[in-house]
Amino acid sequence: MQWFYNLKIGTKLLSSFILLAMIAGVIGWIGIANIRKADSNGTLLYEKATVPISQLGSISTAFQRVRVTLAKILLVHDKAEKQKFGEQIKELSAEISKNVELLDKTFTNPDEKALLKEFSDTRTVFRPLISKITDLSMAGNDAEALSIYNGDATSAALAENSAINKLVDYKIKQAKTVSDQNTAMAASAIKFTLVLAIIGIILAIGFGIFITRIITIPLQEAVHTAQLVADGDLTSRVEPKYTDETGQMLLALKNMNANLVNIVGEVRNGADSIATATEQISAGNADLSQRTEEQASALEETASSMEELTSTVKQNADNAQQANQLAISASGVAVKGGDVINRVVHTMGSISDSSRKISDIIGVIDGIAFQTNILALNAAVEAARAGEQGRGFAVVAAEVRSLAQRSASAAKEIKALIEDSVRKVEDGSKLVEEAGHTTQEIVTSIKRVTDIMAEISAASLEQSSGIEQVNTAITQMDDVTQQNAALVEEAAAAAESLEDQARQLVHAVTRFKLDEAMQPRKVAAEKKVRKINALQPKGIEKAAKPSAAAKGLKKPELIEAAMQNPVDNDSDWQEF
Numbered sequence: 044m045q046w047f048y049n050l051k052i053g054t055k056l057l058s059s060f061i062l063l064a065m066i067a068g069v070i071g072w073i074g075i076a077n078i079r080k081a082d083s084n085g086t087l088l089y090e091k092a093t094v095p096i097s098q099l100g101s102i103s104t105a106f107q108r109v110r111v112t113l114a115k116i117l118l119v120h121d122k123a124e125k126q127k128f129g130e131q132i133k134e135l136s137a138e139i140s141k142n143v144e145l146l147d148k149t150f151t152n153p154d155e156k157a158l159l160k161e162f163s164d165t166r167t168v169f170r171p172l173i174s175k176i177t178d179l180s181m182a183g184n185d186a187e188a189l190s191i192y193n194g195d196a197t198s199a200a201l202a203e204n205s206a207i208n209k210l211v212d213y214k215i216k217q218a219k220t221v222s223d224q225n226t227a228m229a230a231s232a233i234k235f236t237l238v239l240a241i242i243g244i245i246l247a248i249g250f251g252i253f254i255t256r257i258i259t260i261p262l263q264e265a266v267h268t269a270q271l272v273a274d275g276d277l278t279s280r281v282e283p284k285y286t287d288e289t290g291q292m293l294l295a296l297k298n299m300n301a302n303l304v305n306i307v308g309e310v311r312n313g314a315d316s317i318a319t320a321t322e323q324i325s326a327g328n329a330d331l332s333q334r335t336e337e338q339a340s341a342l343e344e345t346a347s348s349m350e351e352l353t354s355t356v357k358q359n360a361d362n363a364q365q366a367n368q369l370a371i372s373a374s375g376v377a378v379k380g381g382d383v384i385n386r387v388v389h390t391m392g393s394i395s396d397s398s399r400k401i402s403d404i405i406g407v408i409d410g411i412a413f414q415t416n417i418l419a420l421n422a423a424v425e426a427a428r429a430g431e432q433g434r435g436f437a438v439v440a441a442e443v444r445s446l447a448q449r450s451a452s453a454a455k456e457i458k459a460l461i462e463d464s465v466r467k468v469e470d471g472s473k474l475v476e477e478a479g480h481t482t483q484e485i486v487t488s489i490k491r492v493t494d495i496m497a498e499i500s501a502a503s504l505e506q507s508s509g510i511e512q513v514n515t516a517i518t519q520m521d522d523v524t525q526q527n528a529a530l531v532e533e534a535a536a537a538a539e540s541l542e543d544q545a546r547q548l549v550h551a552v553t554r555f556k557l558d559e560a561m562q563p564r565k566v567a568a569e570k571k572v573r574k575i576n577a578l579q580p581k582g583i584e585k586a587a588k589p590s591a592a593a594k595g596l597k598k599p600e601l602i603e604a605a606m607q608n609p610v611d612n613d614s615d616w617q618e619f
Contacts, residue, residue: 059250066243070236077232095149096214098142103207105135105142110200113173116180117189129177136170146210158213162206169199261292268296272303310548317541317548324534324541331527339524346521349514356510360503367496374489384479392472398465405458412451419444 109132116128143163150156172195179188419440426437 056254059247059254062250063243063247066239066246070239070243073232073239074236077228077236080228095146096211096218098146098149099207099211099214102139102142103204103211105139106200106203106207109135109139109173113176113192113196116177117185117192122181125177125181129181132173132177136173139166154213155210158206158210162203162210165199165203165206169196169203172196172199265292265296272296272299335524335527339521343521346514346517349510349517353507353510353514356503356507360500360507363496363500363503367493367500371493374486374493378486380482380486384475384482395465395468395472398461398468402458402461402465405454405461409451409454409458412447412454415447416444416451419447 112128112131112135116125116132119125119128143159143166146159147156150159172191176188176191176196179185179191422440423437423444426434426440
């Protein structure tokens with residue numbers, strides 16, 4: 044059964060529910076089987092007894108009506124009435140035959156078959172007598188018909204009625220047998236169901252008590268252990284027997300108890316150590332107070348020096364800013380001069396282009412004068428050939444030739460002057476271009492000077508800002524130092540309060556009861572009280588000289604490096 048105890052609580056509860064469900068299922072299955080059997084017997088009773096008895100009742104009723112109708116035939120004298128009653132007898136006989144056929148199909152028992160055959164045999168005797176009596180009465184021979192009716196017909200009718208009654212009695216007995224079987228089966232099913240229900244109830248109660256005990260007993264043990272721990276008794280021993288949830292809870296309580304024992308022991312030792320540490324704190328506070336006062340005086344001197352340095356750096360920053368403004372103005376003037384020279388260069392280029400165009404035009408004029416001279420010469424030759432008639436034309440040609448020569452001469456002189464002007468304009472353009480390049484170099488140099496002055500101004504501002512930050516930091520350090528002096532006094536009072544609290548802690552821990560084997564040993568705290576004289580500062584040293592790497596840096600870089608790498612000693616003040 045150990046494996047069952049180790050199951051989870053949910054599994055145990057589920058198994059109990061499954062057992063109850065199985066018992067309920069068995070009871071339900073048996074009940075359903077009995078109900079089905081009762082239903083089958085009811086169907087059998089209906090088909091084998093109730094229906095046949097109803098059919099036999101119909102046969103008996105029809106038979107009695109046949110006898111009554113047959114008597115009516117003998118009593119009436121009207122042939123039509125006799126004919127009508129005869130038809131009724133035929134219908135009733137057909138109804139009886141139909142029910143007999145149905146019974147013959149229903150009956151399977153040999154006894155039933157024999158009784159039905161006996162009834163059929165009596166009908167075989169009675170039916171011819173009915174026909175004979177009907178025929179005699181229709182023929183008017185009522186006396187003979189009445190004699191047969193009272194004699195053989197009555198005997199045959201009684202025999203047929205007796206056969207019918209036998210069948211009815213047999214089917215009633217058969218129905219009674221089936222009913223008794225159903226009653227006995229129902230009583231047996233009720234008894235069996237009650238027995239199963241009682242067994243299921245007993246098993247459910249027993250299994251419920253069993254499950255409850257294996258769950259509640261470990262819980263009671265856990266509650267008892269927790270109560271002992273709450274009362275300060277840590278000497279209890281918890282040994283879990285199983286691995287279910289209750290066993291895991293007991294194991295957790297066991298571990299908790301062991302951890303509490305260790306914690307209480309450590310707290311006791313810690314309380315003793317705290318008492319010793321408070322003495323060391325008191326001694327250290329006196330030493331710290333003296334050093335704090337010395338640091339405060341040194342910080343005051345440093346703060347005054349930093350204020351003087353701050354004013355000097357601010358003045359340099361103002362001068363650098365003014366120089367930067369002048370350099371910016373000069374750069375603007377140089378840029379404007381460069382623009383003017385560039386425009387002059389473009390204008391000289393335009394003049395040079397115009398002079399070249401004029402020179403080309405003069406060349407065209409010179410060509411025209413040359414052609415005019417040739418034409419005038421040709422005209423003079425033609426005038427000479429004409430003689431006296433062409434003399435006037437020759438005079439005109441001579442004048443035109445003279446005019447063309449003078450035009451050509453003037454054009455050559457103008458061309459020479461223009462070519463000389465073009466050469467001078469080209470020389471002037473080259474000089475203007477050289478002046479433009481020189482001016483551009485001047486502008487570039489002024490821009491460089493402006494940039495350098497801007498960098499100097501920015502560096503001066505950064506130096507001023509850095510020194511202000513350093514000055515602020517020193518002022519804050521001075522304030523912190525003053526606060527530290529007050530904190531030292533508060534720390535002394537706190538040390539005394541801490542010592543009192545340590546005693547109270549020791550007293551509070553002693554309420555826990557531990558085993559002798561688990562009693563924590565009182566470890567004597569090592570006294571590490573240092574001699575105050577050995578810790579006395581020899582004096583505030585002068586500020587250390589900057590390192591070689593620091594000397595190689597510019598002032599702004601020095602300030603930036605100092606801001607990026609603050610003095611490590613500041614952490615001591617903040618930590619205190």
